[in-house]
Amino acid sequence: MSEEKKDLIQRLEELLKQMNPWEKKPVLKAGRIIVELVKLPERRKKSSIEPEKLVLHIRLEDAFRGVFIENVDELEDLAAAISAEKIREIxxxxxxxxxxxxxxEYEL
Known part of the structure; x- marks a missing residue:
């Protein structure tokens, strides 16, 4: 594992400890698209508990809601979907x- 990747993982682990649930940290702005890190709180299910975690949140700058991306597979699926020629045509x-x-037009 490269030193750069180790540093990134360590920084993200620190952020996970420091951030409050649902807190957002901006990562990137491209045009009107904003990508931010969001800390999701612990989630209790009937038979298990999901620990708190960091996810990517992709949204429009004037929108509150967006898409949560938890792993690289979801990111690659989203990238493939929005870069498909059919979607570009639409x-x-x-x-x-x-x-x-x-x-x-306004009436006079």
């Missing part, structure tokens, strides 16, 4: 539709 079409609706 997004382009939605952009065209919303451009048409941006023009508002």
């Amino acid at each position: 997004a382009r079409a939605l952009t065209e539709i919303s451009k048409k609706k941006r023009v508002q």
Whole structure:
């Protein structure tokens, strides 16, 4: 394991101890997308207890809700889904539709 990776793991373990449940720490902003670390509290189920953990939270800057990513597999699935050509085509079409609706006409 590289020294850089060890340092990152150690820093994240420290954050897990220091942060309060549901506390957020910004990691990255790309355009209108914000990626932040969030500490999820301990979760009790009927037969087990999930310990508190850090997850990535991906959201729009003007939104409170977003997507929680717990592991690299979920991140790769999300990246594959949003980079699919079909999704790009739909997004382009939605952009065209919303451009048409941006023009508002007022009665005189």
